[in-house]
Amino acid sequence: MHLFFTPDLNGNHYTLNETESKHCVRVLRLNEGDKIQLVDGKGSFFEAVIVAAHPKACQVEITDAQHGVGKRDFRLHIAIGPTKSIDRFEWFLEKTTEIGIDEITPLLCRYSERKSIKPARPGNIITSAMKQSLKAYRPVLNEMTSFRDFVSQDFDGGKYIAHCGPAERKLFSHILPKGKDALILIGPEGDFSPEEIQLALNNGFHPVSLGESRLRTETAGVVACHTVNLINELK
Numbered sequence: 001m002h003l004f005f006t007p008d009l010n011g012n013h014y015t016l017n018e019t020e021s022k023h024c025v026r027v028l029r030l031n032e033g034d035k036i037q038l039v040d041g042k043g044s045f046f047e048a049v050i051v052a053a054h055p056k057a058c059q060v061e062i063t064d065a066q067h068g069v070g071k072r073d074f075r076l077h078i079a080i081g082p083t084k085s086i087d088r089f090e091w092f093l094e095k096t097t098e099i100g101i102d103e104i105t106p107l108l109c110r111y112s113e114r115k116s117i118k119p120a121r122p123g124n125i126i127t128s129a130m131k132q133s134l135k136a137y138r139p140v141l142n143e144m145t146s147f148r149d150f151v152s153q154d155f156d157g158g159k160y161i162a163h164c165g166p167a168e169r170k171l172f173s174h175i176l177p178k179g180k181d182a183l184i185l186i187g188p189e190g191d192f193s194p195e196e197i198q199l200a201l202n203n204g205f206h207p208v209s210l211g212e213s214r215l216r217t218e219t220a221g222v223v224a225c226h227t228v229n230l231i232n233e234l235k
Contacts, residue, residue, distance in 0.1 A: 001047075002028055003131050006038045007138070009046065012062045014038070021058035024050070036060065041130060041138030043068050069136035075157070075181045076228045077103040079150055080221050081188025084113035090125050092218035096225040097129035097139055106144040111190030117144050147196050151203045157181025161205040162220060163192045172208040172224065176231050184208070184228075186221045 004020045016024060024030050031053045038046040038060070044067045052059035078101060082089045093104065106117050122141055130138045158180055160172065164187075176182065185192070185200060192200070201207065210223045 001035060001037045002030065003037045003039060003134070005041065005127050005131060005138075006046070007041050009038060009040050009044075009062075013051075014048070014060050014062065016058040016060065018056050022055050024058050025053050025055040035063075038062075039131065039136055041127075041136075043071055043136045045069050045136055066136075071137075072100070072232070073179050074228075074232055075102040076100070076225065077105070077155075077181075077183040078186060078221055078224060079105040079107050079145075079183065080186040081109045081112050081217060082106045082114040082117055082144070083189060083217050086114070086117075088216070088218045089114070089117075090122060092221045093122055093125050093141070094129045095222045097126050097135065098133040099222070099225050100135070100229045101139050101225050102137070103140045103142065105142040105150060107147050107150060107185070107188075108144050109147045109188050110193040110196060112188045113190075114188075115144075119143070147192075148199065151185070151200050151205065155181075155183050157183060159183050159200075159203075159205045160208045161185040161192070161197065161200040162208050162210050162224060163187055163197050164214060165191070165194065165197055165207075167197065167207055169207040169209040172210055173227050173231060175206065175208065176228065178232050178234070182228050184224045186217060186224060189217055 004016055006014055030050055032050050034050050036048055038048055046062050047064040048060040048062050051061050126139055126141060162184060210220055
């Protein structure tokens with residue numbers, strides 16, 4: 001059944017936005033009486049039937065709803081220095097959304113080669129990956145934040161920084177507790193500066209390693225995401 005994103009759904013009747021309407025009517029050639037599925041990105045799936053197949057404002061009627069689909073007992077937040085190549089950062093967004101992540105914050109670090117992120121395209125990639133992987137929850141993509149401002153914020157959960165510095169680091173998978181919220185920092189291509197690492201430690205972050213291999217920024221983010229999900233899936 002075809003799936004459409006409806007973030008502001010409220011009630012038993014809904015009108016798809018112009019983009020989703022065009023895809024529904026022009027591309028998929030669906031018509032009145034056809035059944036579709038909706039997702040609000042807040043934990044709910046809906047079954048619906050098309051009542052007016054207009055290519056700019058397709059109207060549907062809700063016939064069934066499921067709430068809290070796939071709700072987990074932990075939250076994962078990854079703060080990462082975006083790569084110079086936006087394609088690689090978008091790959092990270094797509095894959096972590098497919099695996100399972102709740103929040104992403106681009107970090108502006110000392111060695112960052114990318115200083116800004118335009119939210120429209122990354123947001124669309126997250127939405128597409130959510131729909132493709134049948135996730136009921138859409139990850140939050142925050143605005144780019146300076147490293148210093150970010151690490152000084154409160155967080156109710158485990159805080160970790162993955163870096164390649166000489167300081168002693170424990171393997172992330174060995175110290176990550178199950179069922180607890182996690183926030184992990186991933187550095188840009190040039191890694192975190194020594195001053196940034198120390199600032200994170202001073203703010204309660206635990207230094208961790210993601211393994212023996214030296215990973216690209218986007219790969220490290222995906223490995224961290226997979227590690228958290230795997231640990232929480234183990235019996």
